[in-house]
Amino acid sequence: MTGRILGIAGPTVTVDISGLRLYDMVRVGTAGLIGEVVRLERGRAVVQVYEDTRGLAVNEPAAGMDAPLSVQLAPGLLGGMFDGLxxxxxxxxxxxxxxxxxxxEVFPLDRERTWVFTPAGNAGDEVAAGDLLGHVAEGxxxxxxxxxxxxxxxxxxxxxxxxxDPIGRMADGRDIFAIAPWPVRRPRPYRRKLSPSLPLVTGQRTIDFLFPVARGGTAIFPGGFGTGKTILEQSIAKFADVDIVVYAGCGERGNEMAELLEEFVTLADPWSGRPLMERTIVVVNTSNMxxxxxxxxxxxxxSMAEYYxxxxCHVLLLADSISRWAEALREISSSLEEMPGEEGYPTYLSSRLAAFFERAGVVETLGGTVGSLSMILSVSPPGGDFTEPVTQACLRTAGVFFMLDTALAHRRHFPAINWFQSYSLYEPEMxxxxxxHVSPRWSEVRRRCREILQREEALREVAEIVGIEGLQDADRLLMKVAERIRHEFLSQNAYTDDAFSAPDRTLARIAEIVAFHDRAGEQLKQGVLPDELPRG
Structure with a gap:
């Protein structure tokens, strides 16, 4: 399927190739730029080019590739750093x-690298799609x-x-390979979806203790500029209790991605002690791409996350940020002259986001094992406005909402997760x-912690009017304990050993603060003033 370029409007190119299908890949121009069919019309197709179209000219050649955008799935992905293609x-x-x-154009994997295949089956075995054939040692x-x-x-x-090289052959004469392409816009198949039942431990006390995420669940954390979205997402990528992490830097600044790549190469996985990149795949598409x-x-x-x-495997997909993806979708929609929706976003923004979120979950695989794909996505609402379309579309689908509070960030409280506005729909099961599995005291200590924070919030307005000294002794004690919870428990420095907190350490720390409140309350009844109480 070949033709020529009929027109060019920025990254949108019109070609006269017949026989193309929607989302087929097309090469345009003498430079062989790659694009994707986004609209089909009588006698022509509209192609959205993935690369810079400067220098492209009308009447240059174009050719269809007879396949949609696909990823190559095989050994060798782990530790890799790829662009969006x-x-x-x-x-x-x-x-x-x-x-x-x-x-x-560069093939994504090293085709000259030698691997060792260990069969798990024998010649003559009858297999179904997804059945195990063997293993390849990848570290x-x-x-x-x-x-x-x-x-x-x-x-x-x-x-x-x-x-x-083929690793085997079926009786129908077709070879078996350890590598296979997969169309990125098509979800990979599975037997059935299961309900999430296990927690995704992130090492962040505010998340694991107050707003837990389930393995196979979805979470978003919207926040304005300077609220620590990128640092929080990178901390979760480092410490989350999963087998594989896929980190997508979608439209972020190049210097931030460079720092992340440099840091990940030197870090060790806190769960195994092995280099962190051995379990990580990074997809980089910076703001200048x-x-x-x-x-x-x-x-x-x-698609790579679904493969594992x-x-x-238990896989975590992190995207920073989904707002940049939505802005790219808006720009593509505008260039196609589609009817705009709210704030210029295409009218199908919500359905596209919902379809993407649906690819998360716990599944029984075709091979009979159980795997999970969890998603934690950052959102960058302009001006910190949570009523904007991308945040609202995500809220309709995500199971956990972490509200990053600008006021907390200005007070240098990180992670700046607002403990009154955030929520988790997975809370009862987790x-x-x-x-x-950790302690039967978990739910009771958690209830006491939230109760102290809620009572402190109610007292704060009173304290602003009458002053701390105008409060009763019990209320002053409660304010003191709530301050300890905020500073010693909910706040974590991402650049120290406190960046990761296992569930048992998390419980021990908050239980000690709650126990101090109870002991101090008894001492108050004996006439000891709040300011005279020992700290521990």
Whole structure:
């Protein structure tokens, strides 16, 4: 399928290729820029180009690639850093320097690297799609290789292989490979979806104790500029109790992503002690990259996350930020002259976001194992306005809402999660789990903590009128204890050893503060003044 360019409007190019399908990939111009079909009309197609179109001219050649945008799924993804089209950044730097050159195509994985395949089946076995065929050693990770379709195995090759080599053959004559492409906009299949029942431990006390996230759940944390969204998301990426982390830097500043990449390379996983990058995949699409690739980047990231979920792994997808993705969607929609919705966003913004959130969850895989994909997404509402369309669309679908408070950030309280406005829909099940697996005191101490904070909030207005000295002794004690909770428990420094707090340490710290309140209350009854009470 070939043709020529009919018109160019920024990143939107019209071509006269017939036979194209919606979302097919197209190469345009003599530079071979890659784009995606976003509209089909009689005798022509509208292509959104993923790269800079400067220098492109009318009547230059165009060719359809007969396939949608796809990711290559195989051993070798872990520890990788890719752009929104799954081009390997390290390899691109070697070939073209620190800036991504337009028209540069590089295969995402190393096809010359040698792997070792250990079969788990035998010739003559009947298998269904998703059944285990064997494993590939990828560092300490045993990478399962599953059957791409049902049928009888003719043979399996044990030993060394490259990604271009088949590892076996089916009885129908088709080869079996350890690598396979997958269209990024199509969710990967599974047997059935299960209800989330286990907590996703993040190491952040405010989250794990007050607003727990479930494995397979979804969470958002909107906040204005300077509220610590990026630092919080990076802290969760470092310390979350999951098997695999996929981090998507969607439209963020290049210097922030550079700092993250430099830091991740040197960090150790607190759960295993191994290098953090061994369990991490980073998808980078900074603010100076084309918007079409930014819009595609979260689908590239979630497809790789689903791939590991289908192996029975617990996977966490982090995106910073989903607002930048929505802005790219708005820009693409405007260039297509579609009917705008609220604040210029396309009318299908909510449905697109809902469909993306639906790819999270706990599933029974085709191979019979259980895996989970959790999502924690940051939102950057302009001016900190939580009534704007992206935040509201996310709120309709997300299971947890962490409100990042500008006032808390200005007081240097981080993470700046407002403990009165935030909520978790997974709270009953997760609290019951912590009661059974950490301590039966978890729910009671949690209730006492929230009660103290709520009573302090009510007293704060009174204290502003009459002053602290005008309060009763019991109320002054409560204000003192609430201040300890805020400073010693809810606040965490992301750059010290306190950046990660395991559930048992979390409970011990808050239980000590609550116990101090109870002891001090008894001493008050004996005539000891709040200011004279010992700290511990």
């Amino acid at each position: 799954q081009r390997p950044l390290r390899r691109l730097e070697e070939l073209a320097g620190p800036f991504v050159a337009a028209g540069r 300490t990770f045993r990478h399962p290789v599953t059957a791409p379709r049902g049928g009888r195995i003719e043979r399996l090759h044990a030993g060394e292989f490259r990604l271009a 084309p918007v079409a690739a930014r819009e595609a980047s979260i689908y590239t990231a979630v 979920r289908d192996m029975g 609290v019951a789990h912590f009661d059974g």
